[in-house]
Amino acid sequence: MQEDPFVPKAGSASLALEFDGPALDFYFLLLPKATMLPVAAAIEPLRIANQVTNRCLFRWYIMTEDGQPITCSNGMKVTPDLPLSTLPNESLGFVCAGVEPHEAASEATLNWLRRETRYGRRIGGICTGAFALAQAGLLRDKPFTLHWENQPGFIETFPDLIPSPNSFEINDKLMTCGGGNAATDLMLNLIESRHGKQLAIIVADMCLHARSGSVAKPQKSNYAVAIGSRNQRLLTALQLMQETIEEPLSISELCERLEISRRQLERLFARHLDQSPMHVYSDMRLTHAFGLMNETSLSVAEIAVASGFNNATHFSRQFKRKFGASPHFFRKGWA
Structure with missing residues (x-):
């Protein structure tokens, strides 16, 4: 029997879960100089959820605009699974940025974001992905956030859009987070909403992650x-x-x-x-x-x-x- 590439070999941690529905697909669009930490922090909880339940609850794919490897902010290259593509129904798409976010998104990326939003997809931004979402005109009258370090520059660029100080924001079809461990908190909330609190707890424990709970906390220490x-x-x-x-x-x-x-x-x-x-x-x-x-x-x-x-x-x-x-x-x- 062929192994499912999205379901790792089970470890000692496990959770019996009754679920016969389809896997939920996540697509992560990496822009030039994307920050690798929040991308990994978003994907790993999905992998762990599959591992501890021994089920394919989630699948994840990396995209770049042209399907070519992308160089992240730390200089490492990431090979994508596919170029910009129309997302399947019920899937989630995240635009992931990092340094110099104001010039990272091309017109092709902005058009893709607009098109997927018109199709009713749930779209999100990780770390500084909110810059691309704002450039595409998708943030007006919606709560959103991005990494605290980039918020002053964002406000100067988009004075009519004020980001939240929270680590993440989930609002209907828009999801954003400030990067780093905030991406894990965002995914844990999505996992809990789909498969229950117990799975979110065990995934957080496997990540050695002190979860903030279902309510987002401020990004910076007071x-x-x-x-x-x-x-x-x-x-x-x-x-x-x-x-x-x-x-x-x-x-x-x-x-x-x-x-x-x-x-x-x-x-x-x-x-x-x-x-x-x-x-x-x-x-x-x-x-x-x-x-x-x-x-x-x-x-x-x-x-x-x-x-x-x-x-x-x-x-x-x-x-x-x-x-x-x-x-x-x-x-x-x-x-």
């Missing part, structure tokens, strides 16, 4: 976890800084909002962060600028303004101080 402090004034100060990157507050304005003196604010930052408030604020804005530099086609001058720097020369000097090169170094083909 400031209290990140800095190891629950000082409310410090946390409020950091939140205010993050919210006013494009139009930064002066230290006096920050103190007025917090209802503390400048000396108290400086002591607070020195005690918990070993830095001055202005240094922390500047680093936030420069990190924001770095993200825009890599993830958008905005000009250096536009990025300076979007990061709260009214003087482009000052912005370039500060950027070089932090990152070791001028912003123009990160602008391919720009003078």
